[in-house]
Amino acid sequence: xxxxxxxxxPAEPRARFRDLLAAEWTKLWSLRSTYWTLLLxxxxxxxxxxxxxVADHHNWPRYDAxxxxxxxxxxxxxxxxxxxxxxxxxxxxxxxxxxxxxxEYGTGLIRTTFAAVPARRSLVTAKLIxxxxxxxxxxxxxxxxxxWASQAILSGRGVxxxxxxxxxxxxxxxxxxxxxxxxxxxxxxxxxxxxxxxxMVVTTAVLLxxxxxxxxxxxxxxxxxxxxxxxxxGRLIDLGYGRFGFTVRRPTTTTEAWIVLALWALGAAAVAxxxxxxxxx
Amino acid sequence: MPTTARCAExxxxxxxxxxxxxxxxxxRYGPKTAVNGLTFTVRPGHVTGFLGPNGAGKSTTLRMxxxxxxxxxxxxxxxxxxxxxxxxxxxxxxxxLDAQDVHGGRTAYAHLSALARGNRIPRTRVDExxxxxxxxxxxxxxxxGFSLGMRQRLGIATALLGDPPVLLFDEPINGLDPEGVRWVxxxxxxxxxxxxxxxxxxxxMSEMEHTADHLIVIxxxxxxxxxxxxxxxxxxxxxxxxxxxxxxxxxxxxxxxEGASVRPDGDRALTVTGLSAVRIGELAFQxxxxxxxxxxxTASLEEAFMELTADSVEYLxxxxx
Numbered sequence: 382x383x384x385x386x387x388x389x390x391p392a393e394p395r396a397r398f399r400d401l402l403a404a405e406w407t408k409l410w411s412l413r414s415t416y417w418t419l420l421l422x423x424x425x426x427x428x429x430x431x432x433x434x435v436a437d438h439h440n441w442p443r444y445d446a447x448x449x450x451x452x453x454x455x456x457x458x459x460x461x462x463x464x465x466x467x468x469x470x471x472x473x474x475x476x477x478x479x480x481x482x483x484x485e486y487g488t489g490l491i492r493t494t495f496a497a498v499p500a501r502r503s504l505v506t507a508k509l510i511x512x513x514x515x516x517x518x519x520x521x522x523x524x525x526x527x528x529w530a531s532q533a534i535l536s537g538r539g540v541x542x543x544x545x546x547x548x549x550x551x552x553x554x555x556x557x558x559x560x561x562x563x564x565x566x567x568x569x570x571x572x573x574x575x576x577x578x579x580x581m582v583v584t585t586a587v588l589l590x591x592x593x594x595x596x597x598x599x600x601x602x603x604x605x606x607x608x609x610x611x612x613x614x615g616r617l618i619d620l621g622y623g624r625f626g627f628t629v630r631r632p633t634t635t636t637e638a639w640i641v642l643a644l645w646a647l648g649a650a651a652v653a654x655x656x657x658x659x660x661x662x
Numbered sequence: 663m664p665t666t667a668r669c670a671e672x673x674x675x676x677x678x679x680x681x682x683x684x685x686x687x688x689x690r691y692g693p694k695t696a697v698n699g700l701t702f703t704v705r706p707g708h709v710t711g712f713l714g715p716n717g718a719g720k721s722t723t724l725r726m727x728x729x730x731x732x733x734x735x736x737x738x739x740x741x742x743x744x745x746x747x748x749x750x751x752x753x754x755x756x757x758x759l760d761a762q763d764v765h766g767g768r769t770a771y772a773h774l775s776a777l778a779r780g781n782r783i784p785r786t787r788v789d790e791x792x793x794x795x796x797x798x799x800x801x802x803x804x805x806x807g808f809s810l811g812m813r814q815r816l817g818i819a820t821a822l823l824g825d826p827p828v829l830l831f832d833e834p835i836n837g838l839d840p841e842g843v844r845w846v847x848x849x850x851x852x853x854x855x856x857x858x859x860x861x862x863x864x865x866x867m868s869e870m871e872h873t874a875d876h877l878i879v880i881x882x883x884x885x886x887x888x889x890x891x892x893x894x895x896x897x898x899x900x901x902x903x904x905x906x907x908x909x910x911x912x913x914x915x916x917x918x919x920e921g922a923s924v925r926p927d928g929d930r931a932l933t934v935t936g937l938s939a940v941r942i943g944e945l946a947f948q949x950x951x952x953x954x955x956x957x958x959x960t961a962s963l964e965e966a967f968m969e970l971t972a973d974s975v976e977y978l979x980x981x982x983x
Contacts, residue, residue, distance in 0.1 A: 394782045396749035404780035411772035412765070489763035493820060496728050496757045497777045500749040504780075661731040 401498065401507035409481065409511055419515075422473030423523045426466045427530060434460040434531035441538045449540075454620035457542045458549070461531040462524070462556050462618050468589055470523065470556070471563045471611060474516055475584040478564030481512055482571030482653065483580050491662050501658045509568060509650045513561045520560030528553045548620045551635065555617035555642070562610055562646045563588055569649030572656045603631040613641035679741040680706035680827045680859040682727060686736035689722050689883075696722045698883040699736065704861045706827070709854045711874030711891075712863035713967065715975045719883035720863040721759065724832050728757055740828055752781040752824030758817035759832045766806030770797055770816050773805060778823055791819040796845075810837030818846070828859040835869055847873050867967035879967070881974025897966050902935045903942055906955035913951050920945060930954070 409415055437452075437460055448456070485491040498504045528549070532541035542549050567584045574580045588611060595606035606612050616622065616638040623629050682704035689697040697719040704710045714720050725731040727738040729746030737744065740755055748754055764773055774788045792798045795815040800808070805816065814837050821829055831850075835843055850873050854860045864870055870877060870891070877894050879887040887894060907913050910932055914924045922936040934942060939958040946953050 393750075393753050397782065400782050401780050404776045407772060407776040407779060408765075408768070411769065411776070412767045414767060484765060484767075488765045489760055490765045491763075492725070492728075492730055492759055493763045493777070495730055496755070496759070497750070497752045497820075497824075498780050499729050499746045499751050503749065661725075 396500070398503060398507065401504055402511060404498075405504070405507045405511045409515065412484075414480065415477065415515075418473060418477055419519050422469060423519060426469050426473075426523050427526045429466040429469065430461060430463050430527040431530050431534065433463045434534040438534050438537055441540070451621065451625050452540050453542055454546060454548065455625070457532065457535055457540055458552055458618060458620045460535060461528040461542075462552065466527065467556070467559070467611070467614060467618075470520070470559060471588045472585060474520070474560040474563035475567035475588050476581060477516065478512055478567030479571040479580045479584050480567075480577065481508060482568050482657075483575060483577040486571075486575040486662070487577050495662055502654050505572075505654045505657045506650075509565065509653060512564050512568060513646075516561040516564040517557065520557035523560070524553050524556035527556070546620075552618040552620065555614055555638070558642060559610065559614045562642050565646045565649040565653075566610065569652040572653040597631050600631065607631075607633045607637070608641055610642060610645050613638040680857070681742075682738070682740050682828060682859060682861060683742075684723065684727065684736070684738045687723065687726060687733050687738055688735045689719070689726060689731060690734045696883050697726070697733075700880065700883070700885055701736075702878050702885060702888050704859055704878070705876075706859040707854055707857050708875040709850045709860045709862060709873050710876045710878060711870035712861055712878050712880075713867060713870055714863075714865065714880040714886075715971050716865050718865075718880045718971075718974065720865075720880065721832055722883075723880070724757070724759060724830055724861075724863060727830065728755065728759070730759075750781045752777065752783060752826065754824070754826055755828045755830060756821030756824060756826040757830040757832075758814070758821045758834055759830070761810060761813035761817040761837065764805050764813065764816065767804060769802050769804050770808075770819075771801040773816070774819060774823060777820060781824055783824055787823060787825075791822045794822060795819040811839055811842055814838055814846075815842070818849070826858070829853055829861070831860075831862045833863055833865070835864065835866075867964045871963045879970060881971045884974070886970055886974065891963070895963050895966055897970065901938075902933050902959050903937065903939045904955065904957045904959055905932045905934055905942060905946075905953060906930055907932070907946070907951060907953050909951050912949065913946060913953075916945050916949050916951065917942065933959075 437456060444452070485494060494504065495501055528544070532543070535541040544550050544553065566588060567580070570584045570587065571580045574583060592606060592609050592611045595602040595609075597603035597606055607616070616633055617635055621627055623632055684703070685701050687697055687700040688695070700719075700723060712720055712723070722731060723738075726733050727740065727745060728751075729744060739745075745751065745755060770792065771788065774791065775785060778785060778788050789798070792801050795818050797812065797815050797819060800812065805813065808816065814834060818831075818834065821831065834846055838846060850860050850862060854875070862870075862873060874891055876890055877887060878885070879894070887897070904927065905913065908930060910926065910930055914932060917924050917932075917934055917937060920937060920941070922934050922942075925933045927933040937945075939956050943953070943956055
């Protein structure tokens with residue numbers, strides 16, 4: 382047996398942030414659940430969107446002139462990003478994010494983690510960045526594939542959009558960004574609650590149910606509604622917004638929607654860092 | 663990470679860099695005080711046992727030393743600094759708090775690799791510690807399938823990863839088989855002999871008896887004793903002598919006259935305190951009383967421990983408080 386030695390101890394190498402990024406990256410990808418959740422949810426989301434496009438392709442001969450007139454861009458874009466696929470994306474991304482935090486607290490691993498890296502804020506920041514990068518990649522693949530596949534199918538009827546269509550790129554980008562935003566929200570809520578099941582319930586409620594609780598009937602409820610990530614995403618993918626004779630009671634701009642997404646991401650990250658730093662583990 | 667080139671070290675060198683210093687440490691959870699004004703120092707080159715009944719506050723104290731829990735008041739430092747002030751910990755303190763503090767979905771190798779990477783410890787060191795604790799064969803298996811004993815070994819591997827000068831172990835024996843227990847004892851002794859600070863908690867005195875040189879005993883969050891194993895042993899029940907004789911009544915009279923306290927102890931046996939076995943033998947000889955047995959009894963450490971902590975046991979079986 383080789384005895385370790387504590388003599389001739391070399392000077393401790395300087396602590397580098399990128400080592401934490403690498404360590405958290407290893408942790409993320411060394412769990413099978415990460416692969417499976419991303420793979421299966423990604424396929425399901427793309428499948429749902431493709432299915433919508435296939436249905437419209439099939440039904441096209443029966444559509445009347447009114448529908449055909451606005452099929453591009455409104456219906457075509459709805460096929461690229463269906464409501465149900467959007468909900469699933471938010472749910473999957475929120476779960477993946479939440480689990481990176483609650484998985485540490487629930488198992489007790491968090492104590493091993495912080496005994497090895499007492500700089501908690503650095504560690505949580507590394508985790509946040511890794512998750513953001515992974516989920517942005519995931520969102521890009523899922524949104525890009527959904528758009529490309531659905532429009533390829535619709536082009537069989539001559540109603541497919543190209544990415545150059547006004548607003549199309551923004552819609553794809555918003556769908557891609559929705560994944561990291563929801564993942565960060567899951568991480569923030571996970572850091573507060575720590576318990577896996579409760580975190581999932583609250584994350585689901587915030588991302589999916591809260592938008593249903595507010596109408597745009599009153600100014601203040603409309604403001605709250607528009608400040609939710611799901612509604613901001615909906616705004617950015619709605620290419621018929623305020624056009625083609627549709628009126629919007631309390632309109633918001635795409636800039637506002639982008640700000641909403643950014644604020645949720647940054648706010649959730651700030652909460653995660655602060656809460657984890659302050660509380661006992 | 664040095665693995666060879668070990669040279670003799672004077673124990674005095676850099677000892678300050680290895681001291682755990684706890685001062686006035688207090689932790690309250692609401693109305694409950696888990697740790698109350700603890701002050702002690704753990705020095706390098708020894709295995710220091712940290713003893714106390716369940717719920718005495720051992721784990722809370724260890725967590726505060728590691729900066730995992732914030733003290734309500736008081737300080738805990740390692741090598742003169744609060745541990746939480748260090749950006750990376752593994753090269754300073756190796757700790758096994760709870761063998762279950764792992765994610766069952768990862769392999770042992772992935773678990774250790776991530777920890778090593780965050781601390782800029784080369785990956786070769788992961789293989790070394792896995793070999794050292796005997797987990798090389800199962801390194802690529804997921805921790806979820808590990809027995810408690812295997813998890814303890816993994817926890818020890820984690821503690822050794824950074825080749826640290828200070829090591830903390832919270833109940834490391836739990837779940838280990840006899841071979842594992844012997845191995846762990848040898849490991850602790852070796853780590854201490856290398857000049858490291860080794861601080862091991864346990865609720866079992868018998869465990870410390872074979873491992874520790876020095877003891878810190880707490881009960882209900884307060885310090886009860888901080889002394890060498892020998893000093894601690896001397897605290898126990900005063901030595902007594904078991905005497906077996908066919909003439910118990912005569913002997914009792916003789917010994918009582920000499921100031922001993924004598925208690926009948928079953929059939930023709932007496933438990934005598936206050937006189938040495940030698941003196942009892944002399945007195946019996948002088949008074950021509952036959953003895954069948956004359957056996958000095960040393961109080962075990964376990965008894966010393968039980969006696970010392972009797973007032974501070976948190977959870978007592980059959981307790982009707």
